[in-house]
Amino acid sequence: MTGAPAVHLGQEAAFSRAVFDGRVTAARAALAARGIDVMVVTGPENIFYLTGQQTPGYYTFQALVLPVSGEPRFIVRQLESMNCRANTYLDDLVAYGDGDDPLALLSDITRKAAGPTGKVGIDKRGWFLPIGVYETLQGTLGDMVDAAGVIESLRAVKSPEEVAKIAQAARYVDAGIAAGYDAITAGATENDMVAAMLEAAVRAGSEYLGMEPLASSGPRSGVPHGTWKRRRFEAGDPVFLEMAACHDRYHAVLMRSAWLGTPPDDALRMMDACQRALDAALGAMKPGNTCEQVHEAAQAVIDAAGYTDAYRKRTGYSVGISFAPDWGEWQVASLFTGIKTELKPGMVFHVPPALRLYGAYTVGVSETVVVTEDGYRALGTIPRDLRVI
Structure with missing residues (x-):
């Protein structure tokens, strides 16, 4: 024209x-x-x-x-x-x-x-x-x-410019998870929660995502990779929240867990194991260690807690550039048995230990972290505790 x-x-x-x-x-x-x-x-x-x-x-x-x-x-x-x-x-x-x-x-x-x-x-x-x-x-x-x-x-190794974009995406994720927590009330729906998560992340600056949020409640939360489906929250419900956000195609991810009411003792023990597994994985997240060593550090905690059968998965994966259908970089690196890739400063991983009582509930906690010269830097700011509402 x-x-x-x-x-x-x-x-x-x-x-x-x-x-x-x-x-x-x-x-x-x-x-x-x-x-x-x-x-x-x-x-x-x-x-x-x-x-x-x-x-x-x-x-x-x-x-x-x-x-x-x-x-x-x-x-x-x-x-x-x-x-x-x-x-x-x-x-x-x-x-x-x-x-x-x-x-x-x-x-x-x-x-x-x-x-x-x-x-x-x-x-x-x-x-x-x-x-x-x-x-x-x-x-x-x-x-x-x-x-x-x-x-x-x-x-695999991100430049400082790339890390800055992932860190920006992490700020969008923080906004989304915080809004999700605020939307968890009896009578509200999973859709209400996810709508709040996505609105907050997008308003904060996020672009279109490599994958939708994984968010569910009640017994539905005990099925891996469940997504929202109009269910109304009830007293005593577990609520599972995991989402990514994106800045210039670079993604950050965060997983958190909540309970509408008093959590059962079994859920508290499982959440404690997830917290300690995450701490162990992050403790092993340093240059010179391998992807396998990070996974084995988390797996040892899970095994000692007696949850081996509930943890048959990798401990984490590289994150950065993503398009649907995934928010991760599985082709780049995974934290799992047999992966001898050596960690280097500038690598970025999502580390999400989670445990499930299948068909009943899931609890888990994660961080998106950057490998630094002497360890790691977590990019999220949302507290890791099980949020009791």
Whole structure:
């Protein structure tokens, strides 16, 4: 339209051009070390990390062609091209229409970037690589090298700028959990509570989330990953609250527990075990220790308290860049048995010990923490005790 304001390259970018250039340079070095000449990047988290592109429209096909030598090219739906221009500094966008075949474009561009003998890498374990897409690319590009983990390894240690964004998201989470507590009254509903949580977090500054809050009450809270479902709070109810918030696609998460009335002794003992397990995990959260050691510190507390059968899960996971369907970075790092990844300053984890009497209630407590030079720093400010209302 004549006279319409222009969309400027990078006008809404989360970081400077220099930051993204540095990330691309590091990615190229990592690819070269693996003997990969060009990588097809399809995961929205990795695309954001390398370029800054973010949109709820990633359900349509998009792919970044990243050669070791030469400029990256981004294949994106035409409708998203202005969004991409605003969020990135990419000079070479290949926009396709809704009637076009983006895989034909991708195959042609990738083949030219790789050359006749170049190796093409792709994340074979990514959520956003459907079987049909992979088979089509295999038919046109031949066998591809599994490049899973190449970009994720670069995302593990956050820069001070990234940590600042996660810390900002943590402030939004604090607002949401505090509002959730205030909404827990007899006769109110789970929907009332979650509406208050989301409103407070969004008003505080949060953007759209990688995953919805996990919030439930009464016997429903005894089912893992339960969400709100119109149930009214009653006297004696347990209430479970867990939510994330987002700043520039960087997430922080917090889990808290409440009880409407006097909690039973069993719930208090389980909550005490969760508190001590969290303390033990955080005590092991220091550079040089491994992800496994953090988990084992928490697991030892759970085992000693007699709740081994109720704790068959990892103790935590990396957090940072996320798009639905998750608020965590499971591809980057997990705190669990067998994970020998060494902790380094700048890594960020959500650590959520929780115990359940299945079908009756869940209690748990968590923190989002940054690994520091001599330990950790918790980003949340909400007290960790079981909130009795």
